[in-house]
Amino acid sequence: MATNVLALPRAAEPTGIMSWITTVDHKRIGILYLVTAVIFFIIGGIEALIIRTQLATPSSTLVDPATYNQVFTMHGTTMVFLALMPLNSGFGNYFVPLMIGARDMAFPRLNSLGYWLFLFGGLLLYSSFLIGGGAPDAGWFGYAPLSERAYSPTHGIDFWILSLQLLGISSIIGGLNFIVTILNMRAPGMTLNRLPLFVWGTLVTSLLAIFAIPSISVALFLLLFDRTFATSFYLPGGSGDPLLWQHLFWFFGHPEVYIMIMPSFGIISEVLATNSRKPIFGYAAMAFAFAGISFVSFTVWAHHMFAVGMSPLADAIFAGMSFVVGVPTGIKIFNWLGTIWRGSLRVNTAFLFAAGFIGQFTIGGLGGIMLAVVPVDWQITDTYFVVGHFHYTLFAGTVLALFAGTYYWFPKMTGRFLNEKLGQIHFWLTMVGMTMLFLTMHYVGVLGMPRRIYTYGPNMGWDLWNLIETIGAFIVALGVLFFIVNLFKSMRQKATATNDPWDGQTLEWATSSPPPAYNFASMIPVNSPRPLWDAKYGPHSEFASNPKKIDLSGGGNANVHLPNPSIWPLVLTIGLVIIAIGIIFGFNGGALALDISSMGMAVQSLPIAFAGGIVVFFIGLVGWIAQPAG
Amino acid sequence: MSAVGKLEHGAHRAGQALETVVDQAHSQELHAATSTGLDHRKLVMWVFIASETIFFAALMATYLVNRGKVTPEDGPEHLNLAVASFNTFILLFSSLTMVMALQAIENAKKRRMIFLLAATALWGLVFLGGQVYEYAELIANGITFDSNVWSSSFFALTGFHGTHVFVGIIWICMLIIRALRGGITENNHLAVELGGLYWHFVDLVWVVLFTIIYLI
Numbered sequence: 001m002a003t004n005v006l007a008l009p010r011a012a013e014p015t016g017i018m019s020w021i022t023t024v025d026h027k028r029i030g031i032l033y034l035v036t037a038v039i040f041f042i043i044g045g046i047e048a049l050i051i052r053t054q055l056a057t058p059s060s061t062l063v064d065p066a067t068y069n070q071v072f073t074m075h076g077t078t079m080v081f082l083a084l085m086p087l088n089s090g091f092g093n094y095f096v097p098l099m100i101g102a103r104d105m106a107f108p109r110l111n112s113l114g115y116w117l118f119l120f121g122g123l124l125l126y127s128s129f130l131i132g133g134g135a136p137d138a139g140w141f142g143y144a145p146l147s148e149r150a151y152s153p154t155h156g157i158d159f160w161i162l163s164l165q166l167l168g169i170s171s172i173i174g175g176l177n178f179i180v181t182i183l184n185m186r187a188p189g190m191t192l193n194r195l196p197l198f199v200w201g202t203l204v205t206s207l208l209a210i211f212a213i214p215s216i217s218v219a220l221f222l223l224l225f226d227r228t229f230a231t232s233f234y235l236p237g238g239s240g241d242p243l244l245w246q247h248l249f250w251f252f253g254h255p256e257v258y259i260m261i262m263p264s265f266g267i268i269s270e271v272l273a274t275n276s277r278k279p280i281f282g283y284a285a286m287a288f289a290f291a292g293i294s295f296v297s298f299t300v301w302a303h304h305m306f307a308v309g310m311s312p313l314a315d316a317i318f319a320g321m322s323f324v325v326g327v328p329t330g331i332k333i334f335n336w337l338g339t340i341w342r343g344s345l346r347v348n349t350a351f352l353f354a355a356g357f358i359g360q361f362t363i364g365g366l367g368g369i370m371l372a373v374v375p376v377d378w379q380i381t382d383t384y385f386v387v388g389h390f391h392y393t394l395f396a397g398t399v400l401a402l403f404a405g406t407y408y409w410f411p412k413m414t415g416r417f418l419n420e421k422l423g424q425i426h427f428w429l430t431m432v433g434m435t436m437l438f439l440t441m442h443y444v445g446v447l448g449m450p451r452r453i454y455t456y457g458p459n460m461g462w463d464l465w466n467l468i469e470t471i472g473a474f475i476v477a478l479g480v481l482f483f484i485v486n487l488f489k490s491m492r493q494k495a496t497a498t499n500d501p502w503d504g505q506t507l508e509w510a511t512s513s514p515p516p517a518y519n520f521a522s523m524i525p526v527n528s529p530r531p532l533w534d535a536k537y538g539p540h541s542e543f544a545s546n547p548k549k550i551d552l553s554g555g556g557n558a559n560v561h562l563p564n565p566s567i568w569p570l571v572l573t574i575g576l577v578i579i580a581i582g583i584i585f586g587f588n589g590g591a592l593a594l595d596i597s598s599m600g601m602a603v604q605s606l607p608i609a610f611a612g613g614i615v616v617f618f619i620g621l622v623g624w625i626a627q628p629a630g
Numbered sequence: 631m632s633a634v635g636k637l638e639h640g641a642h643r644a645g646q647a648l649e650t651v652v653d654q655a656h657s658q659e660l661h662a663a664t665s666t667g668l669d670h671r672k673l674v675m676w677v678f679i680a681s682e683t684i685f686f687a688a689l690m691a692t693y694l695v696n697r698g699k700v701t702p703e704d705g706p707e708h709l710n711l712a713v714a715s716f717n718t719f720i721l722l723f724s725s726l727t728m729v730m731a732l733q734a735i736e737n738a739k740k741r742r743m744i745f746l747l748a749a750t751a752l753w754g755l756v757f758l759g760g761q762v763y764e765y766a767e768l769i770a771n772g773i774t775f776d777s778n779v780w781s782s783s784f785f786a787l788t789g790f791h792g793t794h795v796f797v798g799i800i801w802i803c804m805l806i807i808r809a810l811r812g813g814i815t816e817n818n819h820l821a822v823e824l825g826g827l828y829w830h831f832v833d834l835v836w837v838v839l840f841t842i843i844y845l846i
């Protein structure tokens with residue numbers, strides 16, 4: 001079909017900046033997600049270092065309280081929405097179609113729309129520093145009434161609301177696309193009980209996303225109405241209720257934790273099985289545990305609210321359900337140990353990160369069980385114990401798994417290995433640094449240090465622990481520096497990775513490294529969760545011996561029909577961003593935090609910007625519909 | 631069954647089996663059979679609707695926790711049950727015309743389908759007209775978006791639903807344009823089915839809203 005915007009040859013890899021902007025190839029979109037999210041991860045990390053430097057010594061004056069609030073809000077928001085979620089999406093985009101033997105995602109252009117909404121949502125959030133009169137400053141949880149206009153008068157929170165709405169649309173679109181892709185585009189023979197566990201993790205995360213995010217969308221709309229149209233949904237003075245925010249937020253917020261970690265569970269399973277040269281132990285139990293955790297995760301949200309004074313019965317129910325989460329999670333931990341047990345281990349950096357994950361994440365899980373005990377929670381909620389706990393789940397959980405996944409899949413994505421020596425330095429620095437940083441937080445929390453304070457007095461007995469934490473933070477940062485250097489250094493090496501460098505089990509290793517645009521020219525039969533292993537060693541073989549060589553890339557099949565590149569997802573996104581800016585400035589009767597007219601733009605023109613955004617949006621929509629998809 | 635009949639039957643079965651094999655071989659191709667047998671677009675529509683239920687559930691929960699916080703004269707008493715009942719009837723009727731539109735194109739009656747789609751869109755507009763009328767009445771009684779938590783919740787809930795109806799009307803108009811340009815035929819009418827799914831969902835949401843706002 002030559003009616004597309006850019007008539008590019010199908011199977012040949014197009015190059016140049018336009019080919020990236022209009023790409024609908026799941027692998028390229030995956031790389032865009034990963035690179036963008038790593039940049040946001042570094043920015044969020046720098047914010048973390050500012051926080052830790054401020055807290056390193058008592059009575060520090062590095063940043064003032066107002067700036068501190070903005071920095072920790074941006075750190076949390078960035079890490080959750082702009083780093084961890086999109087890093088999972090990036091790996092999912094790249095590997096889910098490969099692992100199920102598909103040519104692309106079900107909706108390639110929606111996939112591209114998801115990426116652009118993510119990028120521009122992030123840019124919109126960060127533009128608040130420049131044009132919002134200050135960044136959002138009410139925490140990543142945005143508790144009302146702190147996030148109301150009276151207590152946060154700059155446009156920071158408005159930017160936060162609108163950018164989270166864009167990011168939410170992005171995640172829902174991504175979730176829909178993953179669900180349809182995984183349910184509908186599996187290779188012949190790949191039944192649901194033969195899905196690789198990373199695919200299971202992505203499926204479950206996607207289901208969580210589409211059911212959890214609408215709740216925060218509503219919460220954010222109501223907050224926007226409070227701030228813009230003088231309603232009082234969350235204002236007790238107008239018989240509203242701040243707890244409504246907390247319920248709507250945590251109905252999203254707790255599943256969100258699992259949205260961030262389910263794909264990580266999948267990555268750990270893949271890395272451990274491959275590097276133990278064994279099938280995953282207890283595959284069915286692992287798959288059921290995914291389903292179990294995701295279901296239970298919608299029934300525990302109020303464990304974030306024990307301190308607000310719910311009824312004892314409500315406390316008991318939510319505490320009980322929170323304990324239940326420990327069961328499927330424990331099943332996973334033991335299955336991972338069972339996978340390593342008596343395996344023929346290949347101890348590379350990916351394996352080290354995965355093994356480190358098991359130990360460290362278990363600590364995070366145990367902290368969670370402690371917090372689920374209501375009286376304990378009353379004592380230590382809002383202290384650094386909680387901060388230590390969730391960093392043990394999200395850093396020791398998700399981030400370690402993402403590092404493991406990077407070392408594992410980098411050869412597939414680039415044809416190049418990451419340097420093992422630098423990798424191991426990265427690993428040990430991370431382990432030592434994070435333990436000093438986050439384990440200590442538990443202790444100083446028990447000593448009574450509250451969260452979210454910008455400084456503390458010298459006579460509290462917290463000085464030493466805070467200093468240790470800060471040193472730990474810089475050690476982690478040093479590790480990340482080694483990682484970044486490793487990425488750049490390895491990209492300049494010769495491409496030496498074969499199709500299947502780790503003697504893998506799943507289909508992504510059955511094509512070239514990196515894979516051709518059409519992924520596979522032919523498909524091997526799928527009779528188990530590890531089709532490539534069966535093809536190499538025969539079915540039912542537990543352990544490896546003399547692999548058969550498999551190559552399905554078929555060497556340049558130029559006749560495969562691939563979807564057309566498209567510019568319309570980007571146009572749609574730009575329309576939505578203009579609408580968002582129009583809402584932030586155009587509908588606010590209050591004083592503007594910044595004199596926009598000094599930037600050559602009349603304040604009165606902002607409603608016009610809003611209308612203009614709608615026009616751009618519709619141009620994008622019509623262009624999208626008019627363009628043939630394939 | 632005669633021997634020849636049996637043979638024919640057997641040959642037919644073999645042919646079907648062969649077709650299945652060929653189908654599977656092609657399942658890697660775009661536009662080919664899917665693992666579940668459902669078209670991608672149909673599946674995504676269902677999952678999207680599932681997601682939307684949470685959106686409305688959150689708004690309804692907001693309404694329900696706030697409805698008892700005001701005295702009747704601050705809002706609830708000024709609701710117009712007659713208009714809302716009429717609107718409910720109109721929207722249910724529009725679902726019927728939507729079903730008939732799909733049936734029409736399945737029977738290759740394109741002009742009839744276009745007529746019925748237009749009727750559906752028109753009912754949607756009448757519904758929005760009724761909603762505007764009720765809003766105007768409330769505002770005339772001094773009840774606006776920011777009057778109290780009940781009015782805020784009411785306008786937010788019905789406003790978001792009305793927006794969904796509005797989107798549905800635009801969707802149907804696009805279907806009509808597409809049909810006029812020859813893009814919808816008796817063999818290619820999934821688009822009508824998808825628009826219908828959305829429209830029925832929006833109607834169903836209204837039935838629930840009507841119940842919790844006007845009846846209980």
Ligand SMILES: [Cu+2]
Nearest residue numbers: 254301303304
């Ligand atoms: Cu939780």
